[in-house]
Amino acid sequence: MTHLFRIRYNNTQGTLMRILMAASRRGLPMPYVQAMPFDGAHEARLLLDVSDKQVAQLYRDWHGTVDVLAVSSMQAAEEGWDAAIEAGAHMPPASTRVDAQSRSAIA
Numbered sequence: 831m832t833h834l835f836r837i838r839y840n841n842t843q844g845t846l847m848r849i850l851m852a853a854s855r856r857g858l859p860m861p862y863v864q865a866m867p868f869d870g871a872h873e874a875r876l877l878l879d880v881s882d883k884q885v886a887q888l889y890r891d892w893h894g895t896v897d898v899l900a901v902s903s904m905q906a907a908e909e910g911w912d913a914a915i916e917a918g919a920h921m922p923p924a925s926t927r928v929d930a931q932s933r934s935a936i937a
Contacts (some may be wrong), residue, residue: 832879832906835888840897841872849874849898852891856884871899877906 839845846865853860853876862877880888885903892901 831881832877833885833903834906835874835876835878835901835903837874837876837892837898838868838871838900839874839895840899841867842897845895845897846872846874848895849892850876852888852895853878856887858884 837849839849850860850863858878858880860876860878863874865872865874867873878884878888889901889903892898
């Protein structure tokens, strides 16, 4: 079952990597990953095909991660992601804006 996870976190060194490692060490493919500033913190969105047991394990890992503020998820079908996945999309339905601060961090 495909889920879209939203993880709010403080952007300190290594936090995003720890969030991603919780999924990658389970061998879960990540067809979509997005991290961006959100409401004074940051938010990572991950699209993962997981079982109910894996959802519980990921929640436990992310809640135990330093600087993770909140974790939520929904089935991808609820947001129209299932049709986009079947069509082969690897990007979100709406494009995101890259601001000057993000661009300088990439350089």
